[in-house]
Amino acid sequence: MNTYSKFKNIHYLRFVGRRQIVLLFIPVLFVFSCKKEPVPYEYSEGNKVVLYTVPKGFPYPTVPVDNLPTKNRIVLGKRLFFDPVLSRDSTISCGSCHLEDKYFTDNLKVSEGIGKQLGVRNAPTIINVAYHPYFFWDGGNPTLEQQVVGPIENPLEMGFNINEAVARLKKHSDYVKLFQEAYGKEISPFTLTRAIACYERTIISGNSRYDDYIQKGDTSALTTSEKNGMNIFFGEKGECFHCHGGFNFTDNSFANNGLYTTYADSGRARITLKASDVGKFKTPSLRNIDNTAPYMHDGSFATLVEVVEHYNSGGKKHPNKSPILLPLKLTVTQKQDLVNFLKSLTDK
Amino acid sequence: MKTLIKKLALSSALIAVVVTGCKKDPKEESPKPASQEQDLALVFKNVAGTSDVDFISAYTTNSAQKYTLSTVRFYMSGISLVKSDGSEYPLTGQYLLVDPSVSHFHLGKVPVGNYKGLKFTVGIDSVTNHKDPSTYATTNPLANQTPSMHWSWNSGYVFMMIEGSCDTTAAGTDALASGQYHHSMFFHLGMDGLTRKVELNNSAFSIVSGTDKYVYIKTDMNQLLNGVDLKTENQSHTMGTMMLATKVANNIPNAFSIVP
Numbered sequence: 001m002n003t004y005s006k007f008k009n010i011h012y013l014r015f016v017g018r019r020q021i022v023l024l025f026i027p028v029l030f031v032f033s034c035k036k037e038p039v040p041y042e043y044s045e046g047n048k049v050v051l052y053t054v055p056k057g058f059p060y061p062t063v064p065v066d067n068l069p070t071k072n073r074i075v076l077g078k079r080l081f082f083d084p085v086l087s088r089d090s091t092i093s094c095g096s097c098h099l100e101d102k103y104f105t106d107n108l109k110v111s112e113g114i115g116k117q118l119g120v121r122n123a124p125t126i127i128n129v130a131y132h133p134y135f136f137w138d139g140g141n142p143t144l145e146q147q148v149v150g151p152i153e154n155p156l157e158m159g160f161n162i163n164e165a166v167a168r169l170k171k172h173s174d175y176v177k178l179f180q181e182a183y184g185k186e187i188s189p190f191t192l193t194r195a196i197a198c199y200e201r202t203i204i205s206g207n208s209r210y211d212d213y214i215q216k217g218d219t220s221a222l223t224t225s226e227k228n229g230m231n232i233f234f235g236e237k238g239e240c241f242h243c244h245g246g247f248n249f250t251d252n253s254f255a256n257n258g259l260y261t262t263y264a265d266s267g268r269a270r271i272t273l274k275a276s277d278v279g280k281f282k283t284p285s286l287r288n289i290d291n292t293a294p295y296m297h298d299g300s301f302a303t304l305v306e307v308v309e310h311y312n313s314g315g316k317k318h319p320n321k322s323p324i325l326l327p328l329k330l331t332v333t334q335k336q337d338l339v340n341f342l343k344s345l346t347d348k
Numbered sequence: 349m350k351t352l353i354k355k356l357a358l359s360s361a362l363i364a365v366v367v368t369g370c371k372k373d374p375k376e377e378s379p380k381p382a383s384q385e386q387d388l389a390l391v392f393k394n395v396a397g398t399s400d401v402d403f404i405s406a407y408t409t410n411s412a413q414k415y416t417l418s419t420v421r422f423y424m425s426g427i428s429l430v431k432s433d434g435s436e437y438p439l440t441g442q443y444l445l446v447d448p449s450v451s452h453f454h455l456g457k458v459p460v461g462n463y464k465g466l467k468f469t470v471g472i473d474s475v476t477n478h479k480d481p482s483t484y485a486t487t488n489p490l491a492n493q494t495p496s497m498h499w500s501w502n503s504g505y506v507f508m509m510i511e512g513s514c515d516t517t518a519a520g521t522d523a524l525a526s527g528q529y530h531h532s533m534f535f536h537l538g539m540d541g542l543t544r545k546v547e548l549n550n551s552a553f554s555i556v557s558g559t560d561k562y563v564y565i566k567t568d569m570n571q572l573l574n575g576v577d578l579k580t581e582n583q584s585h586t587m588g589t590m591m592l593a594t595k596v597a598n599n600i601p602n603a604f605s606i607v608p
Binding site for chain 2: 066143146150153154163164188192266273
């Protein structure tokens with residue numbers, strides 16, 4: 001019989017009741033102190049678990065139990081997100097390619113990493129990233145926390161190593177303090193990736209005129225053209241909703257949308273090694289789409305008009321092309337209506 | 349006041365009980381008699397044919413192509429000792445990151461007896477391969493490494509990393525400059541499906557009571573590069589060059605041997 005069960009069986013029975021309860025907690029603290037873990041971090045307002053603010057019509061996102069949001073974690077994560085110290089030459093931060101004033105994109109075809117190197121895929125927005133079931137255009141990464149390592153270690157992006165980033169952060173006494181306050185742990189790949197992910201999950205938006213129309217029943221929120229576009233989008237004319245449906249305008253699947261007859265970037269097949277996945281990429285959300293140009297995994301379309309033209313054409317021939325993509329035969333007005341509807345998905 | 353003293357006395361008693369509880373009770377430990385088990389360590393070294401790899405010199409492949417090495421690192425898992433009767437003693441949960449800077453691995457106590465060899469896997473099983481490296485203690489070989497042994501873009505480990513340079517000239521006339529040929533060579537093998545099982549039974553050994561056992565294992569780089577035409581086949585991140593990665597991986601079972 002170990003000491004703890006002795007305590008429970010004997011002392012508990014003898015002392016429980018009345019005002020003696022306080023005594024029971026004293027030994028409990030000592031039991032925890034046997035472990036060599038650092039002293040648990042102090043309770044404070046900043047360490048109170050908070051809820052992410054979720055727009056009407058959105059489900060609450062799935063949050064990993066080892067990274068529940070607190071004010072301290074979110075503030076720390078935000079600071080790290082915009083700190084170029086995480087790149088090898090301290091020039092590029094996460095926020096260099098996910099700019100807050102550009103709806104967390106950089107509006108470039110492909111982004112520029114350290115040493116002015118160009119990447120190979122378009123930087124997607126991180127708005128509503130809390131709802132993504134996997135990350136990167138090919139879905140190769142399974143959690144937001146693990147995703148954080150990707151850009152830091154990609155030689156074309158931040159070109160660093162997560163352990164080296166941790167070692168560098170440890171030289172900054174304010175970061176040492178902030179990590180301890182937020183996680184009760186020292187700076188490590190674990191706490192670094194968790195802090196950034198914790199902040200990224202706060203970037204949720206669903207406050208467009210379309211939401212006013214749907215959630216608040218404000219029929220004047222959309223123009224007639226936008227409503228016509230919405231009917232094309234959700235109807236059999238456009239069939240757009242099959243892939244871009246739901247509160248975040250994505251089904252989170254992978255599709256080949258007939259962009260090319262031969263793909264320079266194999267997309268999902270890079271992960272699965274299946275020929276049937278060549279040219280398939282993750283369906284992006286369409287929220288704020290008017291502000292996140294250029295479009296597609298390689299940023300090959302500069303405008304929404306070009307995107308609508310592409311889908312109207314039915315796309316190029318490819319064995320993996322989604323069978324749902326057929327020529328839409330939209331009129332000039334209908335194409336404009338569709339573009340107008342897409343523009344109504346911008347947050348106010 | 350009296351009650352306060354009583355309370356304090358009681359809580360100190362409780363504390364005393366709890367604090368002593370931190371120490372392990374010697375009676376609870378029941379180690380097997382010392383004669384039954386002995387410590388085992390694996391010691392690794394890289395060779396290129398008959399030469400030891402020192403990461404400075406140049407080597408020639410089985411097909412007389414010249415190369416140098418700067419990095420040879422690989423993950424080893426699923427280690428099992430094979431007894432002389434053919435039964436196995438698995439060393440469950442051991443993951444080794446074999447690296448020129450860490451060549452000795454102490455694997456703990458194993459039963460004494462006669463062994464005909466050992467089995468292991470180069471690479472990491474498909475479940476462990478997709479776990480988050482940041483959740484391991486930093487001293488764990490599965491934690492994030494410097495340089496990285498993990499691909500964050502597909503959440504999987506690099507099972508084997510070979511880096512260096514090679515001579516790609518038609519006549520094989522490239523000369524070393526600062527210890528390197530002019531073309532960089534790298535093979536980063538990973539992805540589920542590229543793990544390779546290795547069975548070493550070229551040299552039987554005994555583990556006897558009272559003497560820690562060191563089993564020396566050599567990795568022959570020429571065997572790993574066997575059949576690889578370094579003139580054209582010299583760079584693989586596995587992705588996009590799966591054929592070449594598979595070719596090198598298929599050489600793994602024949603590249604290891606026990607040093608008698």
